[in-house]
Amino acid sequence: MTGTSAMTLFSYLVSRSENRNYREPEVLGELINRFPINFSKTQTQIAGWVAHYATGVGFEVLYSQLWKQKKIKPSLASGALLGAASGVAGILVWKAAFKAHPNPQPKNLKKYFGHLMLAHVVFGVFSALTYKSQKCIPQK
Secondary structure (H helix, E strand, O other): OHHHHHHHHHHHHHHHHHOOOOOHHHHHHHHHHOOOOOOOHHHHHHHHHHHHHHHHHHHHHHHHHHHHOOOOOOOHHHHHHHHHHHHHHHHHHHHHHHHHOOOOOOOOHHHHHHHHHHHHHHHHHHHHHHHHHHHOOOOO
């Protein structure tokens, strides 16, 4: 969850500094809210956060398995590369979601996807650092 939290913090900081909404959980919540189903704003925001963290945990489990099986060594470089690969996957999913949605919110997708790639690199780096630091702690 550290990678997801670092990515989310990064997105909130960039959103604030650029006066844009790159906050993935909120964008997810907005997409859910714009479906022609009656969910409350609170429900859609919670769903956005749950979907965001569930996806992050899934990627962190995948990374962990790669590192545990020694397919790749946990490092800043491997974290950044895995994050970039996840960023490509994430962008493809987001593109499909915006395209398939019956009423997507207006958004400059080029800038959003550029940010999303950087945010995933942050995700990957922090996931690697966390995995590596946990391996240094003696197991009982």
